[in-house]
Amino acid sequence: MRLTTPTLTDDPLPLSFGADSGATGPAIHPEAVARFDALLHELYPDAVRVDADRVRNLCVWLASMPSQAAQDVLDRRLHRIEELRHMLDDASWDPPEAMRSRLAKLIGYLDEDEDMIPDREPLLGKLDDVLLLELAWPAFAAEAEDYRDFCAYRSEHTPAGSGDEQRAAWIRDRLAEIALWQHNMRVNDSHYSYSGHAEAPFRIGS
Structure with missing residues (x-):
């Protein structure tokens, strides 16, 4: 039994960063935010709500970092996305149908080029992808942990x-x-x- 909500990394994204109204960032369209938030809560109903200000402030936070540090923030989370892809594609792993459906919806969003923040945006283009994964992670954490252990067992034995x-x-x-x-x-x-x-x-x- 878990005593705390599982997190994707030891340092979650700071959703409260730059909450001042003077913060600037890329244009975030309300329709795209609403679609993002609806998908997030379909994947994990207990997730926090996401609005345009939170996304914009997060963009400002990431853009304010040294380029290598900012890329590391993304890469550590993108690596976990690839683990989920492998889990979904692995013929030796058989997640429940509801889990498989949620995974397919998550990865379907991640594969879109024109999502809440278009992938063509330098640095920031993958921020909404890792944000979705991070906020929805509790819905996938137990399955991902079991799959990682299974892969380690399969490799060793x-x-x-x-x-x-x-x-x-x-x-x-x-x-x-x-x-x-x-x-x-x-x-x-x-x-x-x-x-x-x-x-x-x-x-x-x-």
């Missing part, structure tokens, strides 16, 4: 058989690891003998 058989081997071995861990925890927390005082202790000498 190279299980034979079909995708179903490989996933079955992964689940079986991971459950065995959990059972062993739980057993070791019980052993560490238990006492094999009582170390109290004997009723008639031995005496040496008279």
